[in-house]
Amino acid sequence: MTAAAVSAECLKLRRTLALRLAIGAPLAVVLLNLFIYLQGRGGGAAGSNPLVGFAQINFTMWTILVLPLYIALAAALIAGIDHQNNGWQRIFSLPVTRRSVLAAKWIVTTGLVLVSSVALAFAICLGAELLRLSRPAFQPWSPPIALVILRSLQTFAAACLVISIQTWVSLRWRSFIAGLSLSIVGVLILLGGVARAGLGTFIVYVYPWALPATAMARMWETHPDRWIVTLWGLAGGALVALAGCWDLSRRDFS
Amino acid sequence: MPSPLAIETRDLTRSFQRRLAVDRINLAVPAGSIYGFLGPNGAGKTTTIRLLLGLLTATSGEIRVRGESFTRERRDLLRGVGALVEGPSIYPNLTGRENLEITRKLIGAPASSIEDVLTQFELAGYADSRASTYSTGMRQSLALANAWLGKPSLLLLDEPANGLDPAATRKLRAILRRTTDQGATVFVSSHALTEIDQLADAIGIIHHGRLIYQGELTALKQTRDGSLEDIFLAMLEANGSPS
Numbered sequence: 001m002t003a004a005a006v007s008a009e010c011l012k013l014r015r016t017l018a019l020r021l022a023i024g025a026p027l028a029v030v031l032l033n034l035f036i037y038l039q040g041r042g043g044g045a046a047g048s049n050p051l052v053g054f055a056q057i058n059f060t061m062w063t064i065l066v067l068p069l070y071i072a073l074a075a076a077l078i079a080g081i082d083h084q085n086n087g088w089q090r091i092f093s094l095p096v097t098r099r100s101v102l103a104a105k106w107i108v109t110t111g112l113v114l115v116s117s118v119a120l121a122f123a124i125c126l127g128a129e130l131l132r133l134s135r136p137a138f139q140p141w142s143p144p145i146a147l148v149i150l151r152s153l154q155t156f157a158a159a160c161l162v163i164s165i166q167t168w169v170s171l172r173w174r175s176f177i178a179g180l181s182l183s184i185v186g187v188l189i190l191l192g193g194v195a196r197a198g199l200g201t202f203i204v205y206v207y208p209w210a211l212p213a214t215a216m217a218r219m220w221e222t223h224p225d226r227w228i229v230t231l232w233g234l235a236g237g238a239l240v241a242l243a244g245c246w247d248l249s250r251r252d253f254s
Numbered sequence: 255m256p257s258p259l260a261i262e263t264r265d266l267t268r269s270f271q272r273r274l275a276v277d278r279i280n281l282a283v284p285a286g287s288i289y290g291f292l293g294p295n296g297a298g299k300t301t302t303i304r305l306l307l308g309l310l311t312a313t314s315g316e317i318r319v320r321g322e323s324f325t326r327e328r329r330d331l332l333r334g335v336g337a338l339v340e341g342p343s344i345y346p347n348l349t350g351r352e353n354l355e356i357t358r359k360l361i362g363a364p365a366s367s368i369e370d371v372l373t374q375f376e377l378a379g380y381a382d383s384r385a386s387t388y389s390t391g392m393r394q395s396l397a398l399a400n401a402w403l404g405k406p407s408l409l410l411l412d413e414p415a416n417g418l419d420p421a422a423t424r425k426l427r428a429i430l431r432r433t434t435d436q437g438a439t440v441f442v443s444s445h446a447l448t449e450i451d452q453l454a455d456a457i458g459i460i461h462h463g464r465l466i467y468q469g470e471l472t473a474l475k476q477t478r479d480g481s482l483e484d485i486f487l488a489m490l491e492a493n494g495s496p497s
Binding site: 004005007008011012014015016081085086087088089090091092093094095096097252253 | 308309310332333335343345346348352355356357362384400410
């Protein structure tokens with residue numbers, strides 16, 4: 001039944017802003033940084049691959065600013081499809097369990113963020129290749145494709161906790177304001193204090209909005225903390241999703 | 255032996271905070287009939303339909319559909335139910351066909367059922383246009399087509415003729431009659447008393463959350479003078495509402 005509900009949710013996404021943003025948001029980040037790099041600005045320390053620096057700046061902008069807001073927007077838009085036009089009444093008067101419909105919403109929101117993470121990785125690699133071709137200083141280096149894909153997937157996994165929180169809030173409250181306000185407060189706290197705390201401090205491993213940034217911090221290094229936040233993001237996301245489905249399946253929808 | 259009642263409620267009650275929206279109503283909807291559910295605005299019609307579909311949980315009381323407890327067998331019983339609640343629920347970004355496809359996927363109906371209802375509700379020519387371009391009447395027709403997917407044996411329709419032009423209303427009447435001739439039951443909530451007068455076999459009148467009348471329409475008209483509208487307004491007045 002959940003498979004049918006997921007299939008129905010995917011169909012509902014056709015021609016929606018949520019779907020366009022899944023590609024558009026990461027593309028905008030990479031295009032902005034590519035524009036800056038093509039102006040001759042941006043580079044890297046002597047002897048290090050400048051294309052890793054290009055990937056890092058994209059990941060930083062993505063995880064700290066764009067991803068949290070994109071998740072909030074995607075969750076709100078996907079929930080909004082049924083908050084509007086009596087959608088819940090239509091769906092819940094069918095012989096489907098509420099749990100399967102809500103689980104499908106979670107799966108589709110998470111899937112959309114996964115699509116945007118893959119699009120980000122693809123755009124970074126393409127942008128790095130364009131830089132290599134257009135800036136002589138970058139020509140000896142090759143784009144760090146494997147590293148970008150790995151960090152992109154780790155960032156996505158670490159973001160699952162925020163995805164679940166935002167999905168719960170967006171399904172629970174009809175208004176866009178609830179989800180977007182939460183996201184803005186989450187990002188402000190991240191920018192105002194958590195991001196400055198730096199790696200090694202407890203808060204960057206537990207604060208939900210910090211997890212994606214922690215997962216890609218100093219992306220060229222290998223450190224076990226990255227796996228801790230990745231697993232915490234996944235496990236926390238699954239737990240919050242279960243709690244959210246349980247809570248929402250007991251409520252009256254109108 | 256199958257139950258002679260398609261829907262039966264016992265002391266069905268729903269309150270919102272301290273306000274009683276539905277107050278101990280005992281519906282008895284005969285199987286194979288068209289049952290008109292009447293009441294003024296805010297009487298509790300839509301709340302009752304939402305309770306019958308399990309969209310709201312009852313504060314107290316019981317619902318039985320075809321003799322089975324709805325609370326226990328909700329999902330199985332909803333397999334044979336088509337519904338239209340509080341106006342058409344349409345995804346405007348999707349085409350008419352895609353809108354129906356969502357329901358079809360969820361109820362597991364055959365793909366051919368979409369073409370059947372598109373033809374039945376005269377939407378075949380607009381099936382691949384986006385629903386946002388549909389007129390009010392077309393949206394209502396699409397919502398009705400959605401309710402008819404899967405050939406339900408019980409239809410719960412809240413103001414089904416809203417937005418339909420006279421020709422489409424007449425067509426709907428014929429479809430409703432044909433549906434009951436095939437053995438299905440139709441529960442229609444409506445303000446349009448002339449529609450109910452022409453269609454219903456039995457009626458229930460709800461006022462301030464209480465069922466103030468229930469029975470066969472012909473029997474009611476034999477015992478009282480005037481049109482259904484006159485009888486309806488007189489009943490409301492007798493139960494504490496100005497006509």
